[in-house]
Amino acid sequence: MPELFIVGKGAVGLLLAQRLANTHQVTLITRTPTDAVFFRTAQCCQQLPVKCLTWEALAQQQITISQCIVPVKSYQLAEAFITLRPHLSEDANVILSHNGMQTLTPITDALSEHQGLFFLSTSMGGWKPNSTTVEFTGPGQSVFGPCNLIAQQRAQVLFNQLIDPALPNAHLAYDIALLRWQKLCVNLAINPLSALTGLKNGRLRAPCYATQVLSVLNEACNVANHIGVPLKLSEELARAYQVMTLTAENFSSMAQDVANHRRTEINAMCGYIVELAQQLGVPAPHNTLLLNQVQSLHPTNK
Ligand SMILES: NC(=O)C1=CN([C@@H]2O[C@H](COP(=O)(O)OP(=O)(O)OC[C@H]3O[C@@H](n4cnc5c(N)ncnc54)[C@H](OP(=O)(O)O)[C@@H]3O)[C@@H](O)[C@H]2O)C=CC1
Ligand SMILES: CC(C)(CO)C(=O)C(=O)O
Structure with a gap:
């Protein structure tokens, strides 16, 4: 299965991990060492079949990231991206996901012309009863789209391979802005x-x-x-x-x-x-x- 990295173990990150683990080998990059993460429903609590690595472990193992979702709070994005950037492969795809807006220029400027930048705007709901567990609180529409030139060329393929199988309520929009x-x-x-x-x-x-x-x-x-x-x-x-x-x-x-x-x-x-x-x-x-x-x-x- 292709590899996919997700920054953090937040509510949206864990919901995405639960969906994407069916089609991808998912690794969560966490700020603190984490043994396991969970998806809880009214009926059961299931350990997610994903790996968790800290930034330090990622660096020690010299892992190169070719696709990564960054579902952090808007005010956490700048720092998360600065930490992520040195680990990206030359043709990596990076998918941001948060509420609100901020100028993406520092991020688009920091990426090379071969590194794709995308945005996933989602309204599905997740709630964390503790630091490693998520509960799904409601379905919602998601929109995925490209934010730089190379991403425009890759958007359809990435949508078909990554987003569509995991999020049935998602659609691809070239006018994501x-x-x-x-x-x-x-x-x-x-x-x-x-x-x-x-x-x-x-x-x-x-x-x-x-x-x-x-x-x-x-x-x-x-x-x-x-x-x-x-x-x-x-x-x-x-x-x-x-x-x-x-x-x-x-x-x-x-x-x-x-x-x-x-x-x-x-x-x-x-x-x-x-x-x-x-x-x-x-x-x-x-x-x-x-x-x-x-x-x-x-x-x-x-
Ligand atoms: N929750 C929801 O239902 C929905 C949320 N959204 C939006 O999605 C975005 C994310 O929300 P949500 O998932 O709820 O937020 P959370 O606070 O649950 O998750 C953010 C996660 O990002 C991690 N993180 C932040 N910076 C870094 C970093 N540098 N390195 C590693 N991990 C990092 C945090 O780590 P740590 O665990 O260490 O704090 C945390 O696990 C927000 O903009 C929110 O508005 C949109 C739709 C629905
Ligand atoms: C759509 C809305 C307003 C739903 O509560 C939301 O996105 C939020 O609470 O941040």
Whole structure:
């Protein structure tokens, strides 16, 4: 079976490992020594048939990585990629997967023209009851697409071999940037408000939040349009309210992070809009306010 590496043993990483172990020899690269990882359902708890190696062991064994998924939090990506890069083969494929947005330029610049960069945006749910176990909390759509030139040429083959057999709800999108912006808009409309109010997603449909949802998305669409991303406010509003309805009984990931005193991904959501708005010289007061309010909830949010 072909080899596949996954950075970390996070919720998404373990869900992917469980699916991909059927078709690939999976190795998790962890920050701390890990003997075994598990996939738990209501009926049983199954040890995943994967290897776990620390970065140190990977270096000692001089392992070269030809395909790797990096499903870490947005604020962990830069460091994870810097650690990963020296281990990549000359024609490696790297697949990033996280919520929110950040400029990928430092990563695309660091890869050679033969190293492919891809993005997997997923809405399937995973929850970790402890540091080595994941539970599947719900199916969701996933979108896979290329982020550099060589990746465009390889996207169909990699999708057919790696993604499609493991994630039946996934589709290949060459305009992955647009789809990531659309997911960002959903997160902008839901996550900060749910984190600040402690409400489930469905409760954000109340009329008292409508002006804030509209304003935040209006700013995001304006910024996106300035850089050539063709978002339409009416469509992003409709999508956000549709997701509030579909996930009405969920607490958003940011609400959960705040409730558990963890760092949030606010910088890759409102922070991304505010940064772009500043560069473009356009106003984004509502995203700025939400950014400041969520940042003030936890010292590591800054
Ligand atoms: N959980 C979910 O249901 C969903 C999550 N997402 C998004 O996916 C992304 C990942 O989320 P999730 O899986 O929940 O996050 P987790 O916090 O569960 O997982 C992140 C993992 O990455 C590991 N990690 C970070 N940096 C490194 C590094 N340098 N080297 C090795 N391992 C590293 C962490 O290690 P350690 O264990 O040592 O902390 C952790 O195991 C986020 O952007 C999230 O918003 C999207 C859809 C659903
Ligand atoms: C779609 C949504 C808002 C579902 O809760 C999500 O992506 C998140 O919580 O981060």
